[in-house]
Every structure is written in C-alpha cells, then in structure tokens.
Amino acid sequence: MSRPRRRGRDVHGVLLLDKSQGMSSNDVLQKVKRIFNANKAGHTGALDPLATGMLPICLGEATKFSQYLLDSDKRYRVIARLGQRTDTSDADGNLIAQRPIGFSAAQLEQALDGFRGTTPQVPSMYSALKHQGRPLYEYARQGQTVPREAREITVYELQFIRWEGDELELEIHCSKGTYIRTIIDDLGEKLGCGAHVIYLRRLQVATYPVEKMVTLDQLNALLEQAQAEERAPALSLDPLLMPMESPVMIFPEVNLLPVVAGYLKQGQPVQAANAPLNGMVRITEGEARKFIGMGEIDGDGRVAPRRLVVEYQE
Template identity: 90%
Template sequence: MSRPRRRGRDVHGVLLLDKPQGVSSNDVLQKVKRIFNANRAGHTGALDPLATGMLPICLGEATKFSQYLLDSDKRYRVIARLGQRTDTSDADGNVIEERAIGFSATDLEQALEGFRGTTQQVPSMYSALKYQGRKLYEYARQGLTVPREAREITVYELQFIRWEGDELELEIHCSKGTYIRTIIDDLGEKLGCGAHVIYLRRLQVATYPTERMVTLEQLAALAEQAQTQEHPLSQSLDPLLMPMESPVIDFPEVNLTPVVAGYLKLGQAVQAANVPLNGMVRITEGDEHKFIGMGEIDSDGRVAPRRLVVEFPE
C-alpha cells in the first residue's frame, strides 16, 4: 500500500538563492522546495555545476512568471584559464588542446572589443538546448556533434578586471541566452592560445538586489530554528521571498476595479482606463493594487487575460 502524499504549503514568491559550486541547479531547487515544504517550485535558468551565484527560484504561483526571468539580462564574473582548451569549455571537461600564451595587452583589448554589442553566438554542444527532442549535451556525451544555429546575443558590458599569467578575469553584462563558456572559448581562439572557464559567478539577474541572496546553509538553519522553537515555517522563511510579481515588475501596470477584475478572472477581455496601445501588461486589482496576473492589449484596446494568479484562502 502506497504512502499518502505529503501535503505541502501554498507558498508564493521568488527566493534569490546563492547557488553553491559543484551541484546542479535542479539539485538545489529540490532542496529549497523541501526546506520550504512548498507545493511547487521552479528555477529561472540553470547554472552549470561549476558556477555559483544568483539563482532565482520561483515558488507556488510565482512559477507562472518564471519565463520573464529567463528572458532577462544577467551579469557574471568569470575567470578563464589561458593556454588550455577543454571539450566542455570549462574546468569540468577534458583538456583537448594546449598552446602557448603569446598575445599582448593590445591584442587582448582588440579581441574583447569584438564581443561587445550585438553578435551571433553558436551554442556549445555541452548545453541544455535541444535538437530533435534531445538535449545537446546528451549528443556530446556520446561523442556526437549536431547542427546548431547561431543565435543573436548582446553583450552590454565586457569589463577587463585582471590578467595575471594564465588567468584572465572579466565581468560580463549580457542578454538572455548568452553562454559565458562559449565567449571564453571563442576568445581563446581569437587570442590564439585557447581558454576555458575555471570560475563563474552570476552576480545579478534582472534588477534583483544582490544583498537579498541567501545560501542553502542559511535556509536550513532557519528551518531548524523554526522547528526547535515550534514556529511556523512561514514566520521564519517566507520573509526571505521577493513578491510573486517581481519577475514582471517592469511591465506597465493596469489597475482594475474589483468588479471589472471579476470579469477578467472569468476569462473575458475587459475595458480599462489608461492602457498602453499594445503589448503585455501587469494587472492589479483595487485600491491595494493586488497583483492578479499578466494580460495583453488586444486589437480592440481591451485587456485580455494571459496568465492569472489562482487565489488561495488566507
């Protein structure tokens, strides 16, 4: 006889986890879900096991809006090992080529300039992108290479930090879909010596404040303290969460009266004042501006529901 499924909590918001090195994003996601005893959880763009730093984890109804964080800009600090190229473009892979380091500071600056702005990037075979239904890294682990289309990326800022011997440190502010490992591999080829990532830290996602990041150890300690003192988890852990609407906070707001919001919740497009001409909007209700979901302005200028929050009893 199977055990009854454990009932989790209906907790909603975004946790800014400081991911540790050496574990997968999915592993830490499951740990966070268990610590919060949450019904639902999802991350917003995986970090490689080697990487550390900001990994927003959406809980409950916030998972409906995780795509908007996948589409947001990111900022990274990266250290590259010069003179060696690996099959994965990072330190977790096997060295496939070694070459002497022979470039100058001028050569380096010219090479870096080529990565600034909008360019085309061919993703690494060791990535989670899919080809014919399978992830690229699954092919790569079988020794196979499959066609990959170049994708447009934008590097808003590529800042030189230091170059000491065979180590090069950079800070990169980039658009969604940018593979830092690929930038480093391509840079190594431009410099003629090869390179791979030995350290990668995601400093920021969108405009989330870095000071709100928490570690797994901090979460576990708070959960244990709540249990010891017989406090509810919500009292100890939930204040750490960013609001569930934080992934979409930069979208224009349309505020509806409770009556009009009621029709929207039934799936109907509604008329509203002060709406944009088109595009996606963040919908709030009443004088409290309670977030109820995302909508889109249709061809008639009405607000059509696209992704709405399910209301739970207090």
C-alpha cells in the first residue's frame, strides 16, 4: 500500500536564496520546499553546483510568474584560471589543454571589449539546453558533439576587477541566457592561453535587493528554533518572502474595480480607464490593490487575462 501523500501548505512568495557551493539548484529547491512545507515550488534559472549566490525560489502561486525572472538581467562575479582549458569550461571538468600566458594588459582590455554589447554566443555542450528532447550535457557525457546555433546575448557591463598571475576576476552584467562559462572559455581562446571558471557568484537577479538573501543554514536555524519553542515555523519563515508579484513589478499596473475584476477572472477581456495602449500589464483589484495576475492589451484596447492567480489568503 502506498503511503498517503503528505499535504503541504499554501504559501505564496519569492525567497531570495543565497545558494552555497556544491549543491545543485534542484537539491536546494527541494530543501526549501520542505523547510517551508510548501505545496508548490520552482526556481528561476539554475545555478551550476560550482556557483553560489542569488537563486530566487518561487513558492505557491508565485511559480506562475517565474518565467519573468528567467527573462531578467543577471549580474555575476567570476574568477577565471588562465592557461588551462577544461571540457566543461569550469573547475569541475577535465583538463583538455594547457598553454603559457603571454598576453599584455592592452591585449586583455581589447579582448574584453569584444564581449561588451550584443554578440552571438554558441552555448556550451555542458548546458541544460535541449537537442531533440535531451539536454546537451547528456550528449557531452557520452562524448558526442551536436550542432548548436549561436544565440544573441547582451553584456551591458563587463568590469575588470583584477589580474594576478593566472587568475583573472571580472564582474559581468548580462542578459538572459548568457553562459558565463562560455564567455570565459571564449576569452581564453582569444588570449591564446585558454581559461576556465574556478569561482562564480550570482550577485543579483533583476532588481532584487542583495541584502534580502538568506542561506539554507539560516532557514534551518529558524525552523529548528521554532520547533524547539513549539510555535509555527511560518511565523519566522514567511516574513522572509518577497511579494508574489515581485517578478512582474516592472510591468505597468492596471487597477480594476472588484466587479470588473470578477469578469476578468471568468476569462473575459475588460475595459480599464487607466490601461496603456499595448503590451503586458500587472493587474490589481480594488482599493487594496491586491495582485490578481498578468494581462495583455488586446486589439480592442481591452485588458485580456493571460496568467491569473487563484484566490488566496494574504
């Protein structure tokens, strides 16, 4: 007989987790889900096990809006080991080439400048992008290489931090879908010595405040303290969550009267006096401005529902 499924609780919001090194994003996600005893959880773009830093985890109805964080800009601090190239472009891979470091500071700056702005990037074989339904890394682990199309990425800022011996440290502000490992590998080839990532930290996702990040150790400590004091862990944990609508705060707000919002919740496009002329909008209801989901301005200038939350207790 199968064991009855344990029922979690309905909790809605975004946790800004400071992921530690050595754990997969999915492992961290499952631990957070257990700590919060949440019914539903999802992360917003995986970090490699080697990487640390900001990993927004959406709980409950916030999972419906995780795509907007996947599409957002990211900021990273990276340290590269010069003179060595690996098959995965990071320290977890096998060494495939070793060459002397022979470039000048001027050559380094010229090479770095080639990555600024919008450029094509061919994703690494050791990535989660799929080819014929399978992640690329599965092919790579079997020694296979499959064709990958270059994708446009934008590096808004590439800041030189330091170059000491065989270590190069950079800070990179980039668009969605940018592989930092690939930038470092490509840079190493431009410099003629090879390079791979030995340290990677995601500093920021979108405009989320860095000071709101928490670690798994901090979450576990709050959980254990609540259990020791025989009180509900939610009293300590839930205040750590960013609002459910935080992934979509960049979109203009359309506030609807409750009676109008009722029609929208039934799937009907509605007229709204304060709506923009086009594009996606963030919809709120009533004087309390309760977030009810995302909509899009249709061809008739009405707000059409696109992704709505279910009724929930605030």
